[in-house]
Amino acid sequence: MKTRGTRFAAVTAVALVASMSLAACGNKDEESPAAGDGGSESSATTVTFLPKNLGNPYFETSDAGGEKAVGEFDGTYDEVGPDAAAPDAQVPFIDTAAQQGINALVISANDPTALCDSINAARDAGTKVVTFDSDTSPDCRDLFINQATAEGIAKVQVDLITEQIGDSGEIAILSAAANATNQNAWIKLMEEQLEADHPDVKLVDTVYGDDDDQTSFDKTAALLSDHPNLKGIISPTTVGVAAAARYLSSSEFKGKVALTGLGTPNQMRDYVKDGTVTSFALWNPADLGYLAAYAAKALADGDITGEEGDSFEAGDLGSYEVGADGAVLLGDPFVYDADNIDDFDF
Structure with missing residues (x-):
């Protein structure tokens, strides 16, 4: 099992996520669970990633990590987002995901407060919200996956x-x-x-x-x-x-x-x-997306609530614990230079 202490070891090539349409989440099977129903072993957990903007290599890599995780737990993955990283550009995608009954939404926020009304409406509708990379105010999401302090x-x-x-x-x-x-x-x-x-x-x-x-x-x-x-x-x-x-x-x-x-x-x-x-x-952005997806599943399945001290399993990354303000820490930054850069491919 890959541990947090070795996550920065050489990684295999990460398949980049193809640029998706600006249309909101793809069609769901009529038998998919409603948001917030806790899921079941026979129902796929639906997870939608919403990066700051599409076409950004960093988010292509992190979202590919999320897609890998969702595949491991047999969930349903989608990626949506705006072309430009503007403060309110993510709002319609949050609204649509909530309307479609997505179990969990994973967001890298373009603004700490501009998204809160839409996020809280989505949460009221039963969608669990995980931020990663860039947080909102803590009171308008369930968890924040922090790449490093x-x-x-x-x-x-x-x-x-x-x-x-x-x-x-x-x-x-x-x-x-x-x-x-x-x-x-x-x-x-x-x-x-x-x-x-x-x-x-x-x-x-x-x-x-x-x-x-x-x-x-x-x-x-x-x-x-x-x-x-x-x-x-x-x-x-x-x-x-x-x-x-x-x-x-x-x-x-x-x-x-x-x-x-x-x-x-x-x-x-x-x-x-x-x-x-x-x-x-x-850090490794693929690991960041991977961890965010597993955190989203744990919330959607009711295994955790986002309270400090909650713990959950994150596939190959192992066990993680929720810290203060609903934050989960991936690990420490890593320095790349001429001596090690060829050991990595993402």
């Missing part, structure tokens, strides 16, 4: 950039959307850690690429134009860090301006090998 995610990125620039000089942050819950929590902690432990490093700007490749690419160019003494960039978003690396790799700044953040090995491999990027961090 906010402190750990912030610290690993600060440690990497300060090491790469010699702990001195100007840096900037290229984030996702300005109201993304997880991004803002990490940025706040990074600011605090820089101030407390790295007095010679100055954060001169924070910009937002909206998890769009071209916007992030353009924001990288603007950062380097606006701050000619910039020595490093942190991009705590897989879309942003890959777009920034793409810009740097063919510019005069390659090898002069350091870049780190949160990325996937397949996105960043070429940039690590050509010297654009030294190292970056992430």
Whole structure:
């Protein structure tokens, strides 16, 4: 059995989820259980994944992990979502899932509060709601699957950039959307850690690429134009860090301006090998989706309620316990570099 301590060992290729239609959840068999009925051994648990946006490689990987888990417990899987990661773009998909009687909805939230009315209506209708990657307010979901602690995610990125620039000089942050819950929590902690432990490093700007490749690419160019003494960039978003690396790799700044953040090995491999990027961090997004799916099943089946101290089995990942505020922790961030990046394929 794969344990949490070895989840970052080399993984086999994860089949990416094909881009789905923007239509809401697929047709359900008339004999599928109504939402919230607890399910049974003879009834498939219906689980719908709602990422921040479709076509995002990070969510393609995490949702593929969710699909694998749902297949293991013989449930019914679906993925729906908007094209763009806007605050209220996920609302109609939540409403439709509730109307269709989905047992469980797994959401990476674009906003901590904008979704709450729809989520609470879905919960009132019997749909269990699990957030993952990016949380809502705790009172409008049943569980949050946390990829790593906010402190750990912030610290690993600060440690990497300060090491790469010699702990001195100007840096900037290229984030996702300005109201993304997880991004803002990490940025706040990074600011605090820089101030407390790295007095010679100055954060001169924070910009937002909206998890769009071209916007992030353009924001990288603007950062380097606006701050000619910039020595490093942190991009705590897989879309942003890959777009920034793409810009740097063919510019005069390659090898002069350091870049780190949160990325996937397949996105960043070429940039690590050509010297654009030294190292970056992430968890295994496939494991994150996998864990979220098993948590959704445990809630839908009535095995747990989301209370602190509840425990459930998550397939190959083993046993997990619900912590404070209904949060379940996947594990610690992992650093990828030239020595290990070829050991991973996602």
